[in-house]
Amino acid sequence: DTAVSQTPKYLVTQMGNDKSIKCEQNLGHDTMYWYKQDSKKFLKIMFSYNNKELIINETVPNRFSPKSPDKAHLNLHINSLELGDSAVYFCASSPSGEDGSPLHFGNGTRLTVT
Amino acid sequence: SQKIEQNSEALNIQEGKTATLTCNYTNYSPAYLQWYRQDPGRGPVFLLLIRENEKEKRKERLKVTFDTTLKQSLFHITASQPADSATYLCALHGSSNTGKLIFGQGTTLQVKP
16 A cells, blocks of 8 residues: 555666666655655755656756656656766655645665666 | 755754754745655655744644744654654745755654663
8 A cells, every 4th residue: 555656676787777767656646756865865856747747857967767657657767877876766746746745755766876 | 055954963862852953944935844754765754844924833742843034943852752763854845946845964863762
């Protein structure tokens, strides 16, 4: 009965590879997000989708491409992985994209690029 | 530039005492402020939300204050328990940043029995 689930939990890969992280929410929320948490624990927003439409796109390299096939899913594809991409990536959802809407997070995907 | 600061040093307290965590912000006029709890290897979990026109919010043993003059929020856990040990994150909504939450780096709380 997990609300926001993301797979895989761990991802170890070499520089230059392409990888994807999947996220699904069963809360019926309209808005989904990708956040990156670096080694200093800062959580930074990367993307936000509302009903499959991109509404927030922070200054993230073009190698990162989100895809939302429906409002319950938001996947993250990363091309040509670099060492600096190593981090924990969190998917989240909220009832709407409006201010004050609490976020429900998944348990993260720890990406290690060697 | 907009900045959110939480004490990066861990806070160690004795069980039963009140834990107080601080969140300061600059160059910002948040309409809302949220607090989250994060356990190791898990995603953040929402705890409380306070609006800019509210001074204080309570939920069971938790209390949050929001001082827009000082640009500060305080997060209190009364009668702390070892199970309260975790990292606590504050997050702000800008008044014009629809849906965009900006997080502080979190403060780790350790409650000793």
